[in-house]
Amino acid sequence: MVRRDFDPDTVQPDGRSAVKETLFPRDAAGPWRGSCPGEALGGQITVLAYGNETPGEGPRLHVHPYDETFIVIAGRARFFVGDDVIEAIAGEVVLGPKGVPHRFENIGPGRLQTIDIHHSPVWLQTDLE
Template sequence: MADDTTTQRAIRREDWSETPGEWHGEVQGFGGEVSLIFVRAEPGKGPRLHSHPYPETFIVRAGRALYTIGDREIEAGPGEILVVPAGVPHKFRSLGPEVLESIDIHASERFITDWLE
């Protein structure tokens, strides 16, 4: 039988979305083990170079983006998944013309980011 720390829970969209009706927001400590960012990035936008002491997984829902992961550049679109190993510098930029929507999964109960640019 699962205890309270391993029991799955549901979080309603209105509880994590920063803008009602849009795919944008975050949740830290989901299930006690991961944190989530729900990205909505206009063309040309995205975070600057950074790293985390844990892996990060990107799941692209809509749009296209250019991901820089270490010394590689990877263009990704809907349904594609990218994994950045712990400590590897990375960033992305929405390519347009559509808005980028992604789910970014941080393998940590809280966000820890080292901004490099």
């Protein structure tokens, strides 16, 4: 499939160079493997890596002043986003809209691994539990 969604001649580079940062070291332990702030990359998103082996476990209820996108890389998760409950498996993506309290948990079996994209150059969060 060939895509041509826009004319490349209409977009001017802004002078930034490609940048590489470490999201998490290979030997990282615990559920929060690491994060990479958009500020470090000169971009508008912050990326977090989360994972655990225990069904029922996950981040506590919290809220952000921006959208958060969750990518399930491995396992199965149950997301609580406002009044919505969404189950997602590896390969699926869930949106947590800004200002809406949310959390998620591993529903097993096995490891849950997510990549969490914060639509902000910095990670801002208020825990509600």
